[in-house]
Amino acid sequence: MEHLPRIAVIGAGMAGIACARHLQTLGLRPIVFEKSRGIGGRLATRRTASSLSFDHGAQYFTAKSAEFRTFIDACGPETISAWRPRGGGEHALGGDWLVSLPGMNGFLKQAAEGLDVRTETTVRSIERFKDGWRLDFDGSAGDDLFDFVIVTAPAPQATALTPFSPHLQKSLASIRMAPCWALMLALKTSPEIGPDVLRQPSPDIAWLARNSGKPGRSCADETWVAHADPAWSQDNLELEKDAVLLHLVTAALACLGSEGSEVMYSDVHRWRFAKVEQPLGEPFLRDETGTVFVCGDGCLGPRVESAYLSGLAAAAVIGRLEL
Template sequence: MKAESDKGFHLAVIGAGIAGLACAHEVQAAGGRVTVFEKSRGTGGRLATRYRGALRFDHGAQYVTARSPGFRQLVDRATCAGAAAVWSPQGLPVLEDWHVGCPGMSQLVQPLADHLQVHLQTAVAQLEPAGTQWRLLDAEGGALGCFDQVVAAIPAPQARAVLQPHSPLFDAAADSMLSPCMTALVAFDETIREGQDVICDREAAVPWAARNSSKPQRPTGPDCWVLQAAAEWSQSFLEATPEKRAEALLEQWQWQLGGTLPEPCHLESHSWLYARVETPLSAPFLLDTDKGLSACGDWCLGARAEAAWDSGRQLGHMLAAFA
């Protein structure tokens, strides 16, 4: 579908994670009109931080690395703006810089989100043809506007559900395998594991535990930890209540530590159903040029924030030709 709007090319991007924002940024920089729809309360996707009063937990991606010049430039921009810093955890040798957003992980993508029109808490449920354009609909069937092209920058199963009814090309999204990750957010009134900010054991049921309060620009006070479970463990708790998941995760971690932990002053869980890319698509994006539909995300290239950015950036560069 080609743009035939009297106001110029207008792109809709579903998802305000780093892939969606990178794509939108490229197209808008080329002169195109872009509207981003995000079902959550904020931008960043899994670059996420949960605030609970004086407590803070980076409950999604724990840090990012920057290996390509383009992504390093983005991280440097955020750092110069005071929105990112290097995290150097105690007790763990780090071979490359670990960058975190400040005061929360989503600040890392702020340079991409600046000047974009983003509609938060707006979930796109389906598309329908509208002449040479696409009409976006919410779960109640309410119209969200008409657009010349649509990008689904969301996990592969969700992108396939929205786009495949209109183009069989997006059956390919099923080739990307993703696994869940159950995460516990726990705080203690006393400091535990002094001098050891990250506890990493790739073979354990809880392979990652990090002292969130050790990161730059995080509040002092209660000792805040983020625990992330392995895929198999997470799968077995998909049907459990959030309370049960949190309790089980903390119990499992305590068992791995081989000792007794103090009673937490805060404990909750979060479920990431499509957290880890096990098998990427091995293509930077999916694009049906004739239909004006496309998809991008970390599931295209690999399980890193930089891969998600690169997927969105490459697709945005391609779509900029329509602007």
């Protein structure tokens, strides 16, 4: 290859940013295409007009591998902090619970500095031409051809982008993901309840945590995030948003013993592909040409760290190719 290989990364979540950053350290210049307005994917924080904030996706992450630990340590205390929930204790298992500041995507925004990230750019399809891959965006074909394409969208979306590869289709079909309805709730007064984290406090709620108790969040507000149980989320995936909101607010208030409390703000977000239930068990996938990669948490497991390791592994392989 006489020119620098042209590389497209689809998705600016943990896997996409890990991959693009590593490629950049190898002297390559990937372009990252992200359909949302911002960076982070499922590492997400909602900010409201009244300045409330809610981490409605990933709640925290751990760093068990040397690679992820090194990356996290380099981010520094301004963007990463340990979360020790009041009345918790479970944080001691498997290492510190880590959160990013000021929102869950803070460290990814920092890591993406200097990368060519094109937000609000949805890739609709990937097409093979003689001299490379062409990406098609909303209603328009891109001008550029790419030698490598790395897809980091959740497995079902990666499947839709790669119909040209029977191998990818077959392997991606083995990855199973569960949806999650997330509730964001702000109360006027603190609940009587002691702990900041409640696991499966009711059959329909799998996780309920005091968002305002996390480091770097405004403790003047009384904000909570609930994640509906995966089975409940699946059964009610297409339910009207208002009905989901009513059900989850009622359930969460009951869990907090705050049935009579004044609700200052409430909203729900539907994560259609939230958590990996059955991962692939390999760090990444490659199509039959060896030039389209799929990586992300679906490859290694349901965690931020797995997404990081998957993105890193794909980049390392590209870096080792004779280009």
